[in-house]
Amino acid sequence: MLVADDQRVVRDGLVLLVGMLDGIEVVGAARNGTDAVELAERLRPDVVLMDLDMPVLGGVAATELLRERLPDTAVLVLTTYADDDSVFPALRAGARGYLTKDADDDQVEAAIHNVHGGRTWLDPVVQARLVAAIQPDARVPANSPSQQGRSQGTAAQLPDGLTPREAEVLTLIADGLSNAQICARLVVSQATVKTHINRIFTKIGATDRAQAVRYAYRNDLTTERST
Known part of the structure; x- marks a missing residue:
């Protein structure tokens, strides 16, 4: 798989983390969307782990290009944001999975294997937002696991x-x-x-x-x- 994240510390940490997961090999790392697309076209990874907030070419645009040029490569978003303005454009662009960066190792591993197998994998708070979008009377629970909730909720205790x-x-x-x-x-x-x-x-x-x-x-x- 290929890791795309513009923050070197985060990216290198992700490469190390993902490289330790069972049955997964990291073939490359990119610091912006343009590099991610170019590397993916050259290396043909099964999965691209994509951040959204990147310079030169953002993650959403990069995901859309990958869907057009490499339809057999699955894009899994791993980003800080879980708001509607981030989630829905990424999914419309063709992302097959969406996780926030506070996902634990098991979630990352399961998500990678699932999107590689042609299935979708969504963070629970993203699932709740999708339900809320389809059913206007539904609400995302205040204690749903999210960027703030996970860091300030159970883990804080x-x-x-x-x-x-x-x-x-x-x-x-x-x-x-x-x-x-x-x-x-x-x-x-x-x-x-x-x-x-x-x-x-x-x-x-x-x-x-x-x-x-x-x-x-x-x-x-x-x-x-x-x-």
């Missing part, structure tokens, strides 16, 4: 910057599940689980599973707490 998914993995570790069992429970790859665990250990300062379990009990991140 977790200690040491743990994401909701990381807290879920930590709970499963405290329950005594192995990496393989966590993979089966969450329906994700071994590589994804290892990435989650490495990030958890870094955030909580643990060096082994025993320390992680003690941390989970101290911070009420166990099944006993939720039942």
Whole structure:
């Protein structure tokens, strides 16, 4: 796949993240829409991970060109914005999926595999906006996961910057599940689980599973707490 994002730090981080996902190879990275289209025409990736806010040629225009020139290449939008003025033009331009940048590794991995398989994948808040557009009396819930909601909601209540998914993995570790069992429970790859665990250990300062379990009990991140 090809990653298109104008911010070098973000782009390089995405390349590293996506490159660690199971069964996915990053073949190139672009810093603007023009580069993305040119690279895609040369490299013929199965999926382009597209930001919308880029110089020279924006993500929407780049997506439209890719749909015309490379109809077999799926575009997955991964951007900061989830407002109507961003979502609907991107989908009309031909994007097959739409995620916000606070999506976790599992969502990114699932979205890539789904759009590659010819299916669509939409962030929950984007789905809500589509329903609201079709049904005028529908409303996007105030607590829907969004750029602000996710960062200020559930995640803000977790200690040491743990994401909701990381807290879920930590709970499963405290329950005594192995990496393989966590993979089966969450329906994700071994590589994804290892990435989650490495990030958890870094955030909580643990060096082994025993320390992680003690941390989970101290911070009420166990099944006993939720039942």
